[in-house]
Amino acid sequence: MSQLDADCLNEIFGCLEKDKATLYSCLLVNRLWCQVSVRILWKEPNASTKVLNTLIICLPDESKNFLYSNGIILAPNLKSLYASDDYLYIIPSLMKHSDTLIKLSIKGEENHWPLSFIKVFNNLQELNISLSFINEDEDFEYFKDLQHFTFPHLRKLNVNLPTKFEPIVVKFLENNGENLEEFQSRCKCKNSSINRAVNDHCPKLKSLHTIFGENLSGLLLRNIFKKCKKLESIEIFRRGSNLSGKELLKIVAENSPKNFHELKFHNYYAELDVEDLKSFFISWKKRNPQKSLTLNFKNVGSKKNNEMKEIINEYEKIGVIKILKV
Structure with a gap:
């Protein structure tokens, strides 16, 4: 199932829109699953610090650096x-x-x-x-x-x-x-x-x-x-x-x-x-x-x-x- 393309995953995850716990688990499977589930979660963002940290950790370095440089999240120092x-x-x-x-x-x-x-x-x-x-x-x-x-x-x-x-x-x-x-x-x-x-x-x-x-x-x-x-x-x-x-x-x-x-x-x-x-x-x-x-x-x-x-x-x-x- 991890080999499904983004369109298929988007359809499947769309059915889980109200099941936040499952979507949070999907974040951790791999990068593709993270990208698809993040889009659904951000439709109605209501995340704790713990969840936000998990989302940020899963982002590629390029995205993290962009957030750091624009003051959206804090740098390591x-x-x-x-x-x-x-x-x-x-x-x-x-x-x-x-x-x-x-x-x-x-x-x-x-x-x-x-x-x-x-x-x-x-x-x-x-x-x-x-x-x-x-x-x-x-x-x-x-x-x-x-x-x-x-x-x-x-x-x-x-x-x-x-x-x-x-x-x-x-x-x-x-x-x-x-x-x-x-x-x-x-x-x-x-x-x-x-x-x-x-x-x-x-x-x-x-x-x-x-x-x-x-x-x-x-x-x-x-x-x-x-x-x-x-x-x-x-x-x-x-x-x-x-x-x-x-x-x-x-x-x-x-x-x-x-x-x-x-x-x-x-x-x-x-x-x-x-x-x-x-x-x-x-x-x-x-x-x-x-x-x-x-x-x-x-x-x-x-x-x-x-x-x-x-x-x-x-x-x-x-x-x-x-x-x-x-």
Whole structure:
């Protein structure tokens, strides 16, 4: 049967279109079988990392080189990796690149595995972890190892985790915040202790994306600006915070570092009026050195009156605001 031509195989394999397991087995028979079955599988691609790796292994060298050169798959000298729920399959191979891997992204929705393997990546520069859990009361002892890891070259950290992991993130920042330049926290919590850890342990931060909960006041934001003297950009999600939009703008104008040039904030625009914006623009114009500000309002709702548009346009024209998105 292995001697059948491509047309015959295509007809036969076409009957197996819904039988993915059998088609995956056909990939491994020989090159012709692989070529025919791949065409059918890619009609409705829904493959795990394990299956994709099998497909790639079966490709001729010419095809692999084409994928490498176009950045579609990673070259043998692995520098970055995105791993979803089934990353457990690739851990043994991944460990071979402990010296060269500089970017690691882990995303999970249902199946979660120990993260202890990442501690060997001493040259890691960027780490992204996004995990969600159906049952947040489940015991996740294995995740606690993360708080003990140290990555001396880490520059970017992005975390999106349930509430119970907030103390672990805080401890991780204590160990790794010294050289961080970019930090994003989308943790499903009030972020009180996380923001305080940023203030205490991240002096070289240039970009901060965080959540301000009900226990966070203007004092902490002032302290962050004071401690993080290299900060250039901040994005704030408001989640029950008593910090008003007017006060937020005042703090940014008066306390942000000299290189600060980008402000993004969510759920504040609706409470601002023309005088609030005008006062902020005047204060920003007086800064020395004066830098154009990228101002980005998120979740603006329906409040877009003509007076506010006029004051915005006025200060755009004179260069106080470089880009304004509403």
